[in-house]
Amino acid sequence: MITSEPAGSNAGATFEHFVLTRFNVRNRYYAGNPGDIWLRSRLALFEKYTAASFGAQTVKDFRWLVLVDSESPQWFRAELGVLGRELFEIVDIKGAFNAQAAAGVVASRLRTPFILTTRVDNDDAVARDFIESIQRAWRPVHQPYFINLVKGAQLADGRVYRRPYTQNPFVTLSEPRSADGLATVFVRRHYEVQAYAPVTNVGSDHPLWLQVIHGGNVLTELVGMRTRARAVEPWFACDLGARDRPLEFAREVMSGTARIALRLALKPRRVVNLGRALVARPIREP
Known part of the structure; x- marks a missing residue:
């Protein structure tokens, strides 16, 4: 059991922090049985970005659970097991994955009065202080609420x-242990969490998560503004393989500005969400 006291000022209030990563589980977007080629490609991304990120966290008091379909190939489970030594626990999911399945997995491992569950996809990366930032923002509130590193x-x-x-897929749910059972971060899709509980948006002076855009993405689109690689790379333990060519960089900054302006104009509510992200402030030490 890992029992943590928060990285901030809440000494004495204990919680357990679970990171939940789905890997080849069945859901509404994905029926399973992807084939060996897809699994090997995704394993390579997982090792390069996700596993490297969590192996380098500044705070080690968390449990990383990698959720896999119980019918996954044996070779896949074996290779995942090698990657997971002393880093994560592989958990079988029978049938379709949903919030109830996640709640059952966490509840069977729970010993503390508060629970944090954080979702991270199997092809993305997080900054070295990702876990630390979440735990520093945490407060012992006896109602569910989300922590969102914007x-x-x-x-x-x-x-x-x-x-x-403000609606990114790296969100965390804090909830008290309850006789009514757990919800976990999968109780809502990441862009619908505000319909379930309040959201605390937390700012930072550097990116705390990174989405990797590749040919196998299902729902991820490129919508960010081009920035210098050197402004991002130092915060991540994985090799981003980033490069900046001056002329290309300048052209893309200009085209990106127009692309983002058009995107905001098409859906004005995105302006509100962007504003919330820009005004979010970091959690300061007391």
Whole structure:
């Protein structure tokens, strides 16, 4: 059992922090049985970005659970097991994955009065202080609420983009232990969490998460603003392989500005969400 006291000023209030990563589980977007080629490609991304990120966290008091379909191939489970030594626990999911399945997984491992569950996809990266930032923002509130680290980035073909986003898929749910059971962060889709509980948007002076754009993405689109790789790379333990060519960079900054302006104009509510991300403030030490 890992029992943590928060990185901030809440000494004495204990919680357990679970990071939940789905890997080849069945859901409404994905029926399973992807084939060995897809699994090997996704394993390579997972090792390069996700596993490297969590192995380098500044705070180690968390449990990383990698959720896999119980019918996944044996070779896949074996290779995942090698990557997971002393880093994460592989958990079988039978049938379709949903919030109830996640709640059952966490509840069976729970010993503390408060629970944090954070979702991270299997092809993305997080900054070295990702876990620390979440725990520093945490407060022992006896009602569920979400912690949202709003400043992130995207990586596509060696180019880096800043991505402030208040509805990002790296969100955390804090909830008290209850006889009514757990909800977990999967109780709502990441862009619908405000319908379930209040959201605390937390700012930072650097990106705390990174979406990797690649050919296998299902729902991720490139929407960030081009930025210098050197402004992002130092915060991440994984090799981003980023490069900046001066002329290309200048052209993309200009075209990106127009692209983002058009995107905001098409859906004005995005302006509100962007504003919330830009005004979010970091959690300061007392």
